[in-house]
Amino acid sequence: MVSISVRDRGPSGSPRPYLRAVDRRRQLLEVASAVVDREGLRALTMSHLAHEAGVTRQLVYQHFADLDALLRALLRQRTGGFREAMSRALERGRAGDDLLARVVEVGLAAPANDRRLMRYVFCGLADDQPALGGLVRTLRRQVTDRWLTVLHGTTAVTPAERARVWVVIMTMFTLWSLEDAGEVTAPDALEVMRAAVGALSNP
Amino acid sequence: MVSISVRDRGPSGSPRPYLRAVDRRRQLLEVASAVVDREGLRALTMSHLAHEAGVTRQLVYQHFADLDALLRALLRQRTGGFREAMSRALERGRAGDDLLARVVEVGLAAPANDRRLMRYVFCGLADDQPALGGLVRTLRRQVTDRWLTVLHGTTAVTPAERARVWVVIMTMFTLWSLEDAGEVTAPDALEVMRAAVGALSNP
Numbered sequence: 001m002v003s004i005s006v007r008d009r010g011p012s013g014s015p016r017p018y019l020r021a022v023d024r025r026r027q028l029l030e031v032a033s034a035v036v037d038r039e040g041l042r043a044l045t046m047s048h049l050a051h052e053a054g055v056t057r058q059l060v061y062q063h064f065a066d067l068d069a070l071l072r073a074l075l076r077q078r079t080g081g082f083r084e085a086m087s088r089a090l091e092r093g094r095a096g097d098d099l100l101a102r103v104v105e106v107g108l109a110a111p112a113n114d115r116r117l118m119r120y121v122f123c124g125l126a127d128d129q130p131a132l133g134g135l136v137r138t139l140r141r142q143v144t145d146r147w148l149t150v151l152h153g154t155t156a157v158t159p160a161e162r163a164r165v166w167v168v169i170m171t172m173f174t175l176w177s178l179e180d181a182g183e184v185t186a187p188d189a190l191e192v193m194r195a196a197v198g199a200l201s202n203p
Numbered sequence: 204m205v206s207i208s209v210r211d212r213g214p215s216g217s218p219r220p221y222l223r224a225v226d227r228r229r230q231l232l233e234v235a236s237a238v239v240d241r242e243g244l245r246a247l248t249m250s251h252l253a254h255e256a257g258v259t260r261q262l263v264y265q266h267f268a269d270l271d272a273l274l275r276a277l278l279r280q281r282t283g284g285f286r287e288a289m290s291r292a293l294e295r296g297r298a299g300d301d302l303l304a305r306v307v308e309v310g311l312a313a314p315a316n317d318r319r320l321m322r323y324v325f326c327g328l329a330d331d332q333p334a335l336g337g338l339v340r341t342l343r344r345q346v347t348d349r350w351l352t353v354l355h356g357t358t359a360v361t362p363a364e365r366a367r368v369w370v371v372i373m374t375m376f377t378l379w380s381l382e383d384a385g386e387v388t389a390p391d392a393l394e395v396m397r398a399a400v401g402a403l404s405n406p
Binding site: 158164170 | 243244245319320322323326327328329330331332333336340361362363365366367369370373374377378380381384386387388391392394395398399
């Protein structure tokens with residue numbers, strides 16, 4: 001693990017030190033992450049990232065082909081721990097209630113900033129920035145495929161079945177919002193989640 | 204109905220004509236609406252609105268105390284027709300399936316731009332702009348109270364019951380997203396909605 005400061009100019013404004021490609025990429029992602037938490041995802045542009053990282057736009061483009069690629073890399077990094085924990089929770093069995101309790105537990109353990117980022121990407125990004133609708137649809141397909149594989153052992157299901165799974169995932173996101181706003185307790189959220197899954201997983 | 208152009212400067216850049224307060228307010232909301240559809244809700248600021256409307260910021264502040272007040276007025280205007288149609292649909296009876304079919308029909312009839320705006324406000328705004336979380340919570344309470352009154356005849360329910368109703372509303376929003384993305388048909392959406400409501404309205 002290389003320690004990298006958010007701005008790598010010297011105190012006298014001297015040029016940025018040389019970084020290996022892998023370290024530069026990591027630095028850019030760290031700066032991008034800080035921008036998103038501070039100013040919202042929408043504030044993240046290639047130019048703004050270049051400015052905040054103290055590098056040229058050209059250098060940013062050497063690491064990320066476009067904003068889409070940058071967003072994907074950022075999400076992959078920010079949700080990596082969550083996705084691993086969720087995979088472990090999903091794989092440990094298929095018994096309805098236990099599975100759910102584990103999934104809700106994993107959700108509760110995720111850092112609030114990361115939950116907020118995931119909610120916005122899946123629930124708000126395409127509506128706020130229609131140009132990114134394609135990215136949202138791709139991510140939705142990936143997440144749904146993952147759940148379908150665990151829950152049904154196949155991704156070859158009807159569109160209605162796919163919609164059911166996505167509604168369950170969105171119900172989890174909705175309950176996170178209510179929990180974060182202090183409008184529902186974790187046990188209540190689990191109870192509502194159980195009701196939703198019960199209905200939606202038995203056509 | 205007064206006809207108002209989006210920019211009311213004369214072709215020579217002459218000062219804006221005098222408008223009655225009610226007409227000025229309406230003009231500002233029309234310009235704000237156009238900004239939101241073109242650039243996203245986040246692009247809407249008091250300064251940007253003043254610039255686009257060709258008036259001073261001071262004049263904008265005479266009509267709207269702050270961005271919160273402007274957003275509320277804009278949402279009230281943009282969702283007025285939808286809310287009226289939904290109220291009529293909700294009032295016509297309580298039989299589960301018929302009610303649902305009417306609600307889904309009202310949803311399908313809403314202009315895509317308005318659906319997108321509502322989805323973003325309820326699902327993305329607070330995550331993208333945490334400062335507006337209070338506004339989102341207020342709107343959520345109002346909408347949930349309206350549904351609770353129709354469905355249960357009272358708003359004095361447990362937090363879990365309130366969460367159930369909100370999850371049903373969010374399920375409708377989720378299915379709109381899938382429909383708009385061409386991932387699910389209207390009949391499939393209705394079927395999934397039925398399953399969700401069936402489970403969530405019978406604790």
